[in-house]
Structures are given as C-alpha cells and as structure tokens.
Amino acid sequence: MPVVPETLAKGCVVQIDPEYHKMFGGCLMVVTEVKSWGAMGYVMVPQGTATARAYLRVPMDKMVYIGKAAWFPFDEINDGDTTFGHA
Numbered sequence: 001m002p003v004v005p006e007t008l009a010k011g012c013v014v015q016i017d018p019e020y021h022k023m024f025g026g027c028l029m030v031v032t033e034v035k036s037w038g039a040m041g042y043v044m045v046p047q048g049t050a051t052a053r054a055y056l057r058v059p060m061d062k063m064v065y066i067g068k069a070a071w072f073p074f075d076e077i078n079d080g081d082t083t084f085g086h087a
Contacts, residue, residue, distance in 0.1 A: 005060060008034050013066040014041070020062040029056060030069050039063070 008014075010031055018025035024043050031041040038060045042053035 005034070005036075007065065008039060008060075010034070011069050012039075013069050014039065014058070014063040015066055016043075016056070016058055017062040017064075020058065021056070024054065024056060028066060029058065029063065 008031060010033065012031045014029050014031060016024055016027050016029055027043040029039075029041040029043050031039045032055075033040040035057075038058050040055065040057050042055045045052040045054050
C-alpha cells in the first residue's frame with residue numbers, strides 16, 4: 001500500500017524501496033518525524049546492540065506503509081532510557 005501522507009505519523013512502520021537505498025532497501029523503518037517531502041526514522045541494525053539504530057530520511061515515493069509499531073525504544077519519548085516498551 002503506498003504511503004498516504006495524511007495517515008503517516010510518528011510510530012508508523014514503513015518499508016523502504018529496495019532500489020532507493022543500497023544497505024537499507026527493503027528494511028522496515030519506524031517513523032520518528034513526518035516531513036512534507038517524506039519521513040525521518042530509524043531501522044534496527046542487526047550487527048549492533050539491541051538498541052543500535054540507523055537514522056534515515058526517505059521520500060514519500062520511496063516507501064510503503066506497513067502499519068503501527070507495537071514496540072519502540074523508550075528513548076524516543078524519554079531521553080536516555082534505551083529499554084523497549086509498548087506503543
């Protein structure tokens with residue numbers, strides 16, 4: 001399903017177009033901020049620690065909407081706390 005800007009919000013999960021980004025194409029990104037051109041967010045980095053994240057900027061036409069994240073790092077809403085909790 002294509003991304004509809006009106007439905008995109010913080011905590012949404014999108015999949016990045018495989019042709020858009022060499023390393024993170026096809027990955028699921030959790031949106032942290034919606035912009036007029038697209039969204040900023042992060043993907044979890046498998047080689048890192050449990051809280052390792054790579055932050056990206058992705059245009060609207062280079063992602064598809066998947067749904068809402070059920071779990072998220074608390075530091076996205078509480079500075080410094082890197083444990084996970086329910087959305």
